[in-house]
Amino acid sequence: MVTSQLPLWSDKDATEGWSVRESQRARRLTVRVFHTGRVEVVVPSRTSPRAVERFLERHRPWIERKREEARRRAGPPVPFPPPQVALPACEEVWRVHLAGGSGRARLAAATPGLLALAGDANKGQPVRQALRRWLTERAREVLAPLLAQCARELGLRYERVLIRRQRTRWGSCSTRGTISLNCCLLFQRPAVVRYLMIHELAHTQHMNHSRRFWHCVARYCPEYRSLDRELLDGWRRVPDWVFGDEAS
């Protein structure tokens, strides 16, 4: 975090979720406005504060327009802890039961479809962490076998699968054949999840987004264009607790 570099236009900016992230890998300055209205600026290391300021000045109208859109789209505030967690990818809905008790929040799958949240449910951060741990675990249980099945159908091989919780990527495939899947895929439709898996498996053949790569994807998933668009928009279907109130 290099918040000290952040040129803020008003006090409101500081409270409405601006963050500046310094990145070793970034080649240029970028800015994203999330559906929640949160703004994230990614800054390559050794960029001068002045350059960041100029960049943001230039993009200010665009940022404001996006934030306005986000505000307009935002529905009523959702309760926390969430009364239930819906996972469209595997067509599950888990009810969250507040079991009471004291101490640090703990989460356990009591029976399929029922999560028992024990301990202090009023402290937001431990509850979010417990939910995230469970989400990653559930993603491993659901997504790993799906990927294996998908690979068998396509006759493609990968070495191993990692489940990650990332803000910006749905999946990736390394040159060594490791496929990473974002646990937030659980909040997407099965068809969208299948497309992402086909996409990553196709990377085991083509480590790029060339015409041949997309041919390979299209062979198994003819409607890949619309599904790719849906996935791009898929962050909107991720509940706030997955990333909320977390140092980035």
Ligand SMILES: [Zn+2]
């Ligand atoms: Zn790709």
